[in-house]
Amino acid sequence: MFTDIAMVAHPSVSLFIDLSEGEGLVHHTPGRHRRGSVVVGLLPGELRTGGLAGECLQIRLDPAAATAVLGTATELTGAVVSLADVWGRDAGRAEDRLRAAASWDERFTIARQILGRRLDTCPTVAPEVAFAWRQVRSSRGRTRVDRLADEVGWSRKRLSARFRSQLGITPKRAARLVRFDHAARLLAEGHAAAGVAGESGYVDQAHLHREVKSFTGHTPAAVAVAPWLAIDHVAWFGWPPGRTGPGFGGRALRDVRG
Incomplete structure (x- = not known):
């Protein structure tokens, strides 16, 4: 089953880490599309995300934290970019660790460890x-x-x-x-x-x-x-706990702050 979901602006920088096997996520912006894990900056404009049944982890970063975790928030504003373009080889390593985890709780722990190391070592905003x-x-x-x-x-x-x-x-x-x-x-x-x-x-x-x-x-x-606004759980009112929507399962780690 293929899912196609319209997203809207949110006051955070979002990471979508694709944990699927095979085709995975596809992110559409006017005139362009990207596959796999991406970073969605503030004010990304028209954006639709979809894919075949699979799993993903969405992480919302406070913009102040995004500067440390991603190295910048400024260059991401209005953009949707590949996570590999931001993290380099670390993106693939993170995907592999998260994909191999035995549970979502373990994935959350791994994600917090990855983000925590970056928050501790990278420059922050004034x-x-x-x-x-x-x-x-x-x-x-x-x-x-x-x-x-x-x-x-x-x-x-x-x-x-x-x-x-x-x-x-x-x-x-x-x-x-x-x-x-x-x-x-x-x-x-x-x-x-x-x-x-x-x-x-x-x-x-x-x-x-x-x-x-x-x-x-x-x-x-x-x-x-709208079927999914990427804002919080109320957008999925009526769906079973733990579901982010039809056809594409996942979890969200929200509002990581610096």
């Missing part, structure tokens, strides 16, 4: 940038950039420049992405668009519609019933 990102996430995208700059003791211009150079996205764009993610979660849970708009900090329902359209190419109504 503390001010990491703090600003955490504030954007905790406020669900409703913190003003001027306030963030004041809190870290930088000018707005300096914060925006450093934030973009280290995370690959401006603070303002990051806030929009996080706010959209919160709205997408609520839509997937079945909340009405009008209520979601107010809860998520949008001016009105039309504003929500424009933002959802900008990030996904779809209307809020379409997002609410």
